[in-house]
Amino acid sequence: MASRILVADDARFMRQLIREIIEPEGFEVVGEAADGRAVVEEFSRLQPDVVTMDIVMPKRSGIDAVKEILALDPTAKIVMVSALGQEALVMEALQAGAADYVVKPFKPDAVVATLRKVIEKEQ
């Protein structure tokens, strides 16, 4: 069965790009969220296997959303989507319990490998 992924990013461009990178590799994008509040709601509703989480989003930051999701479900798997210059924020997200991270601009192989690694770790 395909792993179910929730994609959170305030940019439609990035959500579409992640979807197009991972769907041909056998992942199912079950939902998208454009802000840090919506991703928590969508996580509760969809119960995905993995969330890809942008750090800079409106309403609530990706880091705050990580903390809220892990408070709801301590086994949740979250991969941070970061950009150059955000190393300190990624570190903060990992310390908050995020499983791993990928860096924009994406290397498609790295995105897929990171998701697989996080899912395999879960099993």
Next chain:
Amino acid sequence: MDPVKYRNLFLEEATEHLAEMSRALLELEKDPRAREAIDLVFRMVHSLKGMGASLGYDAVSELSHRLEDRLGAWRARGGIDGPDGLPLLFRGLESLERMVAAVRASGGPPPPDPELLAALDAAPEPVAGGAPEPRDPEGLAAKKALARAR
């Protein structure tokens, strides 16, 4: 990645972002400490940086990155300060608008204005009564910590 499809997505989303940024800068003209407006401009340039880098529009990502860094510093200080702060942001906005227009017209942005980049790079004046923050423009400390965490 279908370059035409993503170029069009970029043009659509970047145009929206620049319009939002313009509205937020007008708000900051009235109140340079308007936190929501600073946050919004920060998010818009962050998003432009990511899209620009994904499409190889290095000029867009470079200028956006410098704006993001400068906005991050202002955000930490509680507002846009100094007489040059807002004019610098308006220059950044105009430059990004020209870049997006050039992508629309000819498929690629012109290089960023080196003088604008240098002005954005200039360290903000120290907060009155406080020591200036140590400069770590490459985020080397965080990069080392991240490498250890992985």
